[in-house]
Structures are given as C-alpha cells and as structure tokens.
Amino acid sequence: MAKKITDRVTWVGKIDWELKSFHGDELSTDRGSSYNSYLIRDEKVALIDTVWLPYDREFVARLKEEINLNQIDYIIMNHNEVDHSGALVELMREIPGTPIYCTAKGEAIIRGHYHQDWNFVRVKTGDTLPLGETTLTFIEAPMLHWPDTMFTYMSGDNILFSNDGFGQHYATESLYNDRVCMAEVMQEALKYYVNILNPFSPMVMRKVKEVVAMNLPLNLICPSHGVIWRETPTQIIEKYLQWADAYQEDQVTIVYDTMWQSTRKMAQAIGEGIQKASPSTTVKLMNAAVDDKNDILTEMFRAKIVLMGSPTINNGYSYAIAGLLEMARGLKFKKKRAAAFGSYGWSGEATKMITEHLQQAGFEIVNEGIRQSWVPDTDMLQACRQWGAELV
C-alpha cells in the first residue's frame, strides 16, 4: 500500500517482513527489510528506484493503482543492485521509452544485468532535473557501496534520497524513525554499516562531509531500506561520521570456537582477567559457530581489541573461525588490536595461523597469542586470566 510522505512524494516500495537473509546468505536480516521506492508528482513525475526482483509484478500492479504509468516522465536509479533495479524489466515492459537517469557506471550495471537497450541518461554530480516547483540534483557517491551509487536531492521538499546509505534492514509499516523503537533501528543501522559499508569508510567519510558542506536544507533522509529519518535526520549523518572514523568503544570482543569446551574455558578465563583488570571495559564473548556471523562482525567493529580462539583441528582452525577471518578481511576494520588463543592436542597450529590471518586482515597484533594443551587446569586458567589482564 502506498504511503504519502509529503504533498508531492509518495512511498511506493515493498515491505519484506519475511526476509531473513540478504546477499544470498552473506547477511542475516533478522528484522526483515524493505525496498523503498518513491514517486514524486510535481509538474513532472519521477520515480526513484524500484524493488527486488521477486516483487516486480506486485510493485508494478500497485504503482498502477497510484498513477497511470504513462504519466511517469523520469525514472531515477540511484543504485542498480537487484534489490532496487529488480522491477525495471517489468516496469519498462509497460513504459519502454521512459528515460532512466543514472550514473555512467549505473548504465553499465543495468546493461550488465538486464541486457536491454533502454533510454539511458547519464548524470554526474551537480546535474539537475527540474520537475516544476522542485528540482532534483544528483550527487555521485561511488563505492557507497557500488561503483554506480549516487544520491538524489530534492529541493523544495528538502529530501535526500540516499539509497543504501543510511539504510537499515528493518521491516516496519510505520515508515519513520520517530514511530519505531530507536534501539532496534540504530542496531540495524549499525549492522548495515559494518557489514555493507565499512570497507568503504574513507569514501563514506569524504562523501558525507561533502554533503554536509553543501548546507542543503534537510527535512528527510529517505534511504532505500528501512525507516525514513524524519526526526533529527542529521543524527544518522553524525553516526556515519563516527563509524567511518575508525570507530571503537571501550570493548573487547572474544570470538571463539570449541569442540570439547577447552577453548571456551580459555575464552571465559581471558574475559574474567580483562574484566578484573579493567572493570569499565565491556567484555563480550561470542561463539563463532553458534552466534550470528554478522552480529559477531558488528561486535568486532565496536571493539578496540578482538581476540579469536580456535582449537587446532586437522592442523588448522575451525570452519566458523575461517569464515569470520575472511569476512573480517573484507570489511577492512581500522585501528583494532588483536590476538589469538586456543586449546590443542599434539601439533597446535591454530593460534599461529589465526594470528597470521588477523595480521593480513589489517589488525595490529599485540602478542603471539596463548595456546594450551588439552583441558586447562587451574594454573592454566590463571595464565589465561593473566594474559587477558595484560591486554588492557
């Protein structure tokens, strides 16, 4: 069902309450998501972004209830991943000549996905599209998070259509940040930032500063997923500036895997040592194989120190730890310290191998790690406490 936002702008997207994972299984979406599409009716009519492919027919059918499709003058594609461009084929079947405004990379990506020779209009930063009372201004934002990404600013109504930037995988019928639980939304906004945008933090920092410096009046930030930032929209901008700047809290995140509990006992003792040495520090233990991988990465992002532990298995480390090491490498965390630990039986390679991978992933290694054979006894657990205490 369409939702009116201003006299000229209507939300015409899709709320996906059931979505539990995104990008295949790369990203968990525990609270569902939405694909936000916006219809602007001024003297000219513009549609900003579409929805994910499985909902293409539903999207077009509902759009028809809202407007005669032939009245749409322009389609604006801020970013062309399938969750936003997915309904284009279905839509263009009805209105094939309608110009599609996107970046040069956007055209290449649409062509690469749908292999159609549509009427593309390439835009660059500063290009404008007058709609009547209001005007759209385009701002290229490459690698936030794809090469094609751009923001569209609507003067008059003072709306920034930021696509994935400032988005959250969060299903709600309530549309606005001030109508939902802020703790939930901020958690989802953070998880989204960490898992999708963090590799591009230098670009985020520069682009957000650039947008702030433009001094645009800002009533609403309308992203392509989750709630619209209506109450103090600058709050999410401020968060992005913090998150993009090698963010960390006074937190130590201990991620471990275990087969027969020894590495878990070590993790707990290390945590106790840290907590005793520094009572104000937040210590979090997460089981790599049991906890959600994206939640673990989010807690790694919040940490100043990340400790990773695995028992040695077949001369290496566990598959869950391997997955997290690869994901952490890709997310390019900055200015975080790290070390490894684990229990072993006879050869004990895991600690050293994890340490090497952490280093390759850009962590600053604080020491060679701690490894203990078989099941830790009282003295060994005390050594773990001591090791933890010396980290903080």
Next chain:
Amino acid sequence: MKKYKCDICGYVYDPAVGDPDSGIAAGTAFEDIPNDWVCPLCGVEKSDFSPVDE
C-alpha cells in the same frame, strides 16, 4: 614510473598500459593524469590511489 593501486577496489594503474578507455595514453605517469580522472573500475578519485611498493 610507479604503479598506483586503488585503495577502494584494488585496481592497479600501470603507466606502461595507461587507461586508454578514459583517454590516458600508455606511458603516462600517474602524476601526469588529469585530476578529474577516476578509477576505471569503481569510479573513486585519483586521491584514493596509493603508490605500489615493488
């Protein structure tokens, strides 16, 4: 002449090859590329490149 790597996507600019698709002839040093040139793969600016140590 030094190679330069895009910090964001990993593309490497090799002066011996240039970037002919964007009008940068083979043999152009990175320093001589105009400032409005962008990474041919991901579109970020020249300032997002770092020299490659070989």
